[in-house]
Amino acid sequence: MSQTNRSIWVFADYRNYFQNRVTLQLLAKANDLAPALKAEVCAVVFGYEVDEYVAEYIAHGAHRVLVVEDASLKQYSVEKYTILMQNLAGEYRPEIILIGATSFGREFAPRVAKRLGTGLTADCIGLEITEDGNLLQIAPSFGGNLIAEIITPQHRPQMATVRPGTFQEIPHDNSLRGDVVRLPIPPKLPKDRLQLVAYERQPAREQRLEEASVVVCGGRGMGSKAKFKKVFELAQLLSGEVGATRPIVYAGWVNEDALIGQAGKNIKPQILFSFGISGAIQHTAALAGADFIIAVNKNPNATMMKMADVAVVADAGQVCAALIKGLKERIQTKADYAD
Amino acid sequence: MLKIVVCIKQVPMVSELPWNPKTGTLKRELAEGMMNPACAHALEAALQIKNRQKAGITAISMGPPMAEEVLYEAVAMGADRGVLLTDPALAGADTFATSYTLARTIEKLCPGFDLVLCGSYTSDSETAQVGPQIAEELDIPAAAYVEQFEVKGRKVRMQRVSDNFLEIMEMKLPGLVTIMPRSYAPRYPSIGGLDEAFGRPRIKVLKAADIGLDLNQIGRNGSPTRIINVYSPTAAKKNVILKGTAKKVVDEIFERYGEKISRAMGKDLKKL
Numbered sequence: 001m002s003q004t005n006r007s008i009w010v011f012a013d014y015r016n017y018f019q020n021r022v023t024l025q026l027l028a029k030a031n032d033l034a035p036a037l038k039a040e041v042c043a044v045v046f047g048y049e050v051d052e053y054v055a056e057y058i059a060h061g062a063h064r065v066l067v068v069e070d071a072s073l074k075q076y077s078v079e080k081y082t083i084l085m086q087n088l089a090g091e092y093r094p095e096i097i098l099i100g101a102t103s104f105g106r107e108f109a110p111r112v113a114k115r116l117g118t119g120l121t122a123d124c125i126g127l128e129i130t131e132d133g134n135l136l137q138i139a140p141s142f143g144g145n146l147i148a149e150i151i152t153p154q155h156r157p158q159m160a161t162v163r164p165g166t167f168q169e170i171p172h173d174n175s176l177r178g179d180v181v182r183l184p185i186p187p188k189l190p191k192d193r194l195q196l197v198a199y200e201r202q203p204a205r206e207q208r209l210e211e212a213s214v215v216v217c218g219g220r221g222m223g224s225k226a227k228f229k230k231v232f233e234l235a236q237l238l239s240g241e242v243g244a245t246r247p248i249v250y251a252g253w254v255n256e257d258a259l260i261g262q263a264g265k266n267i268k269p270q271i272l273f274s275f276g277i278s279g280a281i282q283h284t285a286a287l288a289g290a291d292f293i294i295a296v297n298k299n300p301n302a303t304m305m306k307m308a309d310v311a312v313v314a315d316a317g318q319v320c321a322a323l324i325k326g327l328k329e330r331i332q333t334k335a336d337y338a339d
Numbered sequence: 340m341l342k343i344v345v346c347i348k349q350v351p352m353v354s355e356l357p358w359n360p361k362t363g364t365l366k367r368e369l370a371e372g373m374m375n376p377a378c379a380h381a382l383e384a385a386l387q388i389k390n391r392q393k394a395g396i397t398a399i400s401m402g403p404p405m406a407e408e409v410l411y412e413a414v415a416m417g418a419d420r421g422v423l424l425t426d427p428a429l430a431g432a433d434t435f436a437t438s439y440t441l442a443r444t445i446e447k448l449c450p451g452f453d454l455v456l457c458g459s460y461t462s463d464s465e466t467a468q469v470g471p472q473i474a475e476e477l478d479i480p481a482a483a484y485v486e487q488f489e490v491k492g493r494k495v496r497m498q499r500v501s502d503n504f505l506e507i508m509e510m511k512l513p514g515l516v517t518i519m520p521r522s523y524a525p526r527y528p529s530i531g532g533l534d535e536a537f538g539r540p541r542i543k544v545l546k547a548a549d550i551g552l553d554l555n556q557i558g559r560n561g562s563p564t565r566i567i568n569v570y571s572p573t574a575a576k577k578n579v580i581l582k583g584t585a586k587k588v589v590d591e592i593f594e595r596y597g598e599k600i601s602r603a604m605g606k607d608l609k610k611l
Contacts (some may be wrong), residue, residue, distance in 0.1 A: 016503055046595035079480075103501040107483040110434065110468035114475040119435060119563030122466035141569065142351075142463055147585075149568040166600060198507040202500065213603045238604045266462075270603035271596075288571075292599060294592065300580065310596070312581045312588050322585035326593055332607040 006039035009157070010062070011085070012046070013105055014053045015076055016201075020243040024060045024169035026162060029127055030098060031061045031170065036129035037148075039095055040064055044088065048074040048079050061170045065178060066092075070185040078108050079192050086115040087186060094157045096135050097128075101161040109161050110234065119152040120159040123268075125291060126164055140268065140289045147288075165213050165270055166291075183276035204242030209258065214240030215269040215290070217260060218248060219304075221276015221297055221316040225253045230320040231275060237327045243281050244266060261286045273323075276316030279303030296320070341394040341490065342452045343385045344445050346473070347378040347413055349406040350463040374409040377458025379464050379525035385456055386417045388490055395419050401429060401440055407542055415528030415536040422448050426547040431559030434468035439556050440547075441469070442476030445584040447550050449514065449545075454495070455515040470517035481515035482508050487522045492591050 008030040013019040023043070030041040042064040043057040054065045068084055089097065089112070099109040101123050113120035125147075126138035134151040135158040141148035152158040209215065216235040222228045228248070235242045243260040244253065260267055261283035268289030275296050276285065284303060287293065295308035296319045305311040312319055349372040374382075385396045398413035400406050401424045407558070410421030413464065424444050432440065445452060455477070457470035474481030488497040490512075497508045497516060528536070547557055555561060579595075581588045593608070600606040 019502060069535075072561075103484055106467050109469055110471045111475050113468075114435065114438065117435075117563070119433060120466075120468060121564060122468060123470045137564075141566075146569050146571060148566050150564050150566050152563050155563040155564055193510055194482055195509045196506060197496070197509050200505045202503050202505050213605075214600075238600070239606065240604065259453065271600060292596075292603075294596070306578065308578065310579045310581060310592065312592075314582070314585055314588055318585040319588060322589040323592070326589045327608075329611060330593060330597070330608040332609055 005259045006037050007042045007064070007092065007094045007249060008034055008037070008039050008096040009042050009044050009089070009098065010057075011097065011099040011105065011108070012043050012050075012053060012057060012065075013047075013100045013102055014047070014050070015102075015104065019100060019102050019104070019164070020053070020056075020264075021169065022102065022105075022162065022164035023057070025164070025167040026098045026168045027057060027061045029162070029167045033096070033127060033129055037095055037133060042066060042094070043087065045069075046073050046084055048072075049265070054180055056172075058180075059174055059176055061174045061176065062178050065180050067182050068185055069182065072185070072189070075196060076104055077192050077194075077196075077304070078104070078111065079190055079194060081108055082111045082115060083189060085112045086185070089116055089157060090145055097157045097159045099159070099161045101163040104127070109120075109159060113159050116157065116159075118155040118157060118159055119150075121152075122161050122162070124160045124162050127160060127162070127278060134158065163268075191316075209241045209243060209260070209265050210267055212241035212267065213270045214238045214273075215241035215243050215267050215271075216240055216273045216275070217245070217277060218253075218275045218316070218320075219245040219277030220247050221278075222242065222247055222253075223249075223276070223317055225251070227252045227317045230317065230324060234320055234324050234327070237324060237331070238273075240269070240271075240273075245280070274304055274308065275320050277302075277304045279305070279307065341388065341392060341450055341454065343388065343394055343396045344449050344452050344455045345378070345382045345385050345396060345398050345413070345418065346441055346445075346455065346457040346469070347382065347398050347400045347409050348458070348461050349373065349402050349409040350374045350375040350461050351402060372405060372408060373461075374412055374525075375458050375461045376481075377460055377462075377518060377520040380457075380520045380523040381456040381458050382413055382416060382418065383520055383523040384488070384516075384523040385454075387523065388454075389417065392490070396598075397422060398450065399441065399444055401426070401432075401437065401444070404544075405604065410542045412528060414541055416526055416531035417532060420541040420543070423542060423544045424547070424550065425544060426557075428547050428554060428560075429558045431562060433562035433564045434466055434472055435563050436557050436561035437557075438469050438472030438476050439561060440550075440552060442473050443552055444483045444545075444550050445473070453512045453515070454457065454490065455479070457515065457517045459472045459517040467517070470515060474515040477513075477515065479513050479515055480510040481517070481518040482510065484519055485516045486519050488516055500529060 040063040043062040121137035128136040137150040218231040267287040272290040293308040296312040396420040460467040
């Protein structure tokens with residue numbers, strides 16, 4: 001790559017399934033942004049025996065892949081990766097670096113930004129190019145109560161992290177071609193000061209409500225504790241989490257740890273289903289991070305209905321039950337794939 | 340004696356925040372504050388170390404004058420002293436400028452520190468960036484999102500869950516750890532502690548010049564990012580209204596938003 005070419009970089013985070021997906025999602029977003037900057041999309045891979053990922057990134061829209069491969073990089077190392085990224089970015093001067101907001105990415109990105117003397121916006125939900133060629137970083141802010149549009153006008157690269165699932169990947173396309181640039185590992189990479197003593201892959205940990213990409217939330221409009229069980233059933237089918245308003249917690253229909261709102265949790269799902277909730281500010285203030293809200297309430301004038309993307313004027317319990325039935329009919333089973 | 344620094348942020352307790360559209364910053368002085376929950380867990384972790392070995396705890400905060408409250412709270416809980424860095428010149432700092440400011444303050448007020456503890460993230464901005472960036476500024480090893488740790492001699496052994504991996508990590512002191520609000524439920528300040536905190540004030544209030552901060556590296560001047568617009572997410576919504584029988588609206592939901600639902604739940608959905 002000639003150093004005058006503009007490029008948008010995506011850090012290759014491949015350690016497990018979701019990290020791999022977020023990298024593909026960022027490659028797709030980088031492809032959206034690239035034409036406005038006349039830039040190329042470049043995946044940056046650190047690791048060992050990573051050919052499989054390199055091919056995957058090209059098939060998902062990377063025009064170029066920079067690879068630093070060495071046995072010493074086999075384990076993720078925030079220190080080594082930071083130095084490598086700092087060196088490469090210093091040399092190639094990308095316009096933008098996008099990093100998945102995984103646990104690793106969220107620890108790695110601020111270090112890289114600090115070393116490069118540039119800004120970083122966490123958990124962007126939208127990325128665009130402004131008329132004057134800046135990266136517009138759209139992110140929830142102030143506890144998710146507001147959406148902020150942020151630019152990094154005078155520093156390069158412009159950096160952002162993005163949570164998995166925020167953008168949609170380009171379908172795998174084996175006909176896509178890209179250049180692979182293999183770079184040597186610097187000769188004197190310092191030893192890690194932070195030592196990984198032991199690690200163990202965990203069985204998928206209980207998903208936390210705050211991190212869930214689907215949340216099904218119920219309020220008094222669900223009618224009774226017995227009917228509220230449908231909220232749990234729907235959440236399970238959606239691989240999501242259950243949330244509730246304060247009156248529901250008080251009534252003992254759910255445990256306190258499901259409370260969303262003041263004194264409870266802030267959530268930021270991709271989709272929030274809200275059943276029979278009127279929308280007191282103590283509750284709605286915690287929902288601003290939700291990307292898409294489907295609310296069901298008999299009262300079309302409820303606050304919750306006004307702030308929903310889709311407001312369904314109907315009985316919450318009946319719609320919840322119909323959604324359960326509809327999902328059971330639609331969820332693909334192994335038998336479907338075999339066809 | 341182990342010299343511990345705990346970085347503490349005062350965050351708004353209320354959810355609706357006053358916003359100044361002219362300067363593009365938050366009017367923090369108008370919001371009622373509390374100690375950020377993860378910072379309170381970091382302080383509790385420090386106090387538990389102090390229960391077991393000789394340690395001195397300095398709580399440091401940067402913020403408006405009212406942020407002194409959380410330092411009184413910290414001292415009442417058991418911190419040995421508090422340092423508030425407050426100066427109009429610090430306003431509008433992003434994480435880049437904030438981490439510079441806190442790192443220089445730590446160096447100035449706690450030379451020879453052993454351990455810096457921060458909350459993993461704050462409840463108001465949730466970036467989780469300041470801790471790792473302070474570590475970069477101080478050039479010390481660090482681990483983020485730590486759930487439990489133990490200081491043994493000059494080593495820290497830490498446990499965390501990172502992207503579905505349970506990790507046990509070790510580093511030598513001095514080092515920085517950011518603490519998840521999970522394992523160290525903060526104690527309540529005791530009556531004696533409150534007497535102590537207010538009776539013999541141990542809070543230092545300093546300005547940028549007292550630390551010798553470079554004015555080009557602090558506040559809005561030192562911040563690479565600019566907030567150019569802020570809006571309420573609810574105002575941006577295009578509201579679609581569906582009416583009819585439950586079956587009809589559900590079919591419509593799947594038809595129009597089935598792909599979105601499928602992506603969010605991570606499973607494929609059939610079209611019927």
